[in-house]
Amino acid sequence: MDSTHRHALVTGASTGMGRAIALLLADRGFHVFVGVRRLEDGQALQRLARGQLTPVLIDVTRHDQIAGAARAVGEHVGQRGLDALVNNAGIGLAWPLEIVPLDRFRMQFEVNVDGQLAVTQTFLPLIRQATGRVIMIGSIADRLTPPFVGPLAATKHALLALCEALRLELAPWNIHVVLIEPGNIRTEAGGKFERDAAAALQQFDPAGRRLYADAFRAMTSRFAARHAGGSDPDVVAAVVMHAIETPKPRARYLVGKDARLFALAARLPPLVLDPLRRRIFGLPRRRGAGASTRI
Template sequence: MSNSSAPTPPAGRAVVITGASSGLGKACALQLSRVGFHVYAGVRRPEDGERLHAAATGRLTPVVLDVTDEESVRNAVRAIAGPAGTAGLYGLVNNAGIAVTAPLECVPHDLMRRQIETNVIGQLLAIQSFLPLLRAGVGRIVNVTSGLGNVAIPYLGAYAAAQFAKEALSDALRRELAPQRIPVVVVQPGAVLTPLWGKMSDEGNRALESAPAPVQDLYNGTFPRFMKANETSARTSRTTPDDVARVVFRALVTKRPRTRYGVGRDAVGSRVLARLMPDRAIDRILNGIVTSAR
């Protein structure tokens, strides 16, 4: 009797990873190329692709791919479709994203649009565009979200809103594509130290500084301390980008994957928290964290 959870050997099969210039995407691209996949690594700038290619095996091809630009996505599909041929794609790993952090009262509308455009609309564009190649390859979709797709915490509401939306998109896609035998799997990393944390802090400070002075005064005490505490959490987290890459690999090769994989105790814990505790109890926990940051 066959083992339904046994892995399928990569054997040079083609996968696409968005947002592979740095952080989790870069770790996934390098890991998947090492274990035998041929990786088409989506980067926004050619120079990022050159650095990534130099660090990888011969089974990694950088592709300029900006999920917020329809023409860029179309060009990437054309560039990949030729080499992939009739074998199509074995996997699409949707990892590209940004993280907007600031009190919601202070988040500029254009910044909120960029958050949703990158983490939600751009992901759907990539999925729509690569689905024909995934069908040809009997492939699957892996959407990288976050533990913040389970519980929205203060000052990361914009990012959590995008992750909740991506979770909903993943659930609907999984059910729509099930008759076509295209699995849709979610990977939820918890706190992981990547270059994203520095960008989050810078964006948040700019957003707060752009608010009227009386509004700034309301958050000047708690917001910087809260962000510092979150950065400390990431720095002390035992979860690494390589841990996430290994789970993405498992999501790609397991014959019958789970619908969701949490990576790190905080990601798993947030899912349990969301399922078992009432909203008011979660509010008290998070309000206590904000209060302690004063």
């Protein structure tokens, strides 16, 4: 049992925001358990870390791996418990909702929602022992949904609801639940998004290509460009560090140079916001007269 360090678990830690969060926590004196799907990714992180970092195999869709990781972490921390759980693991899917394969849509929820809840449920006894904190890495897409990213945005809206409920349910034990809402963050996920979108386009049936190909290409190209110009993952790591250490964390943190702008835009009525989004993402205008949306 290690009683000399604070302890944290970061899921989805092999790249991007998860990696930046894990390395900063280790640098600040935490013993960090990094959830990875391949041990070699965890070993690569160990070589980069300036503090204590232990890889644990966690595919958030596999309950046996989650349970095994909890046993390993529990044996190490003992009665000290877990000071922070950072749920960062997630995947992104870009498809028009009219034609998205439902098995892929379900997988979005299995990873981004079911997986986060499964990890949280399993590790909450250790969190409770330390009066620790639960940090969820969401997205500004829980406020402002881009076209063709409906599957991903739907999971981020669901994650927001989980955080709202968990925050109230865990308050009697003084366990803070915090949602981080990044805007565009410059990570490897941007390139993967563009490659996955190109592969998805090849799988559209002829009718889907006729209806959506041009708009889908325009959106994914602009989305990838905005992602490439986004903030560094270290800014997310710094906000997570603050949310863990401050005595009174906020319920939600907007992170990144464009996040506040997007949050403000989300307050606009659809009559104003929809044409703005179509211009931003290169989508065609509405066809026919009198087609505006009034809410």
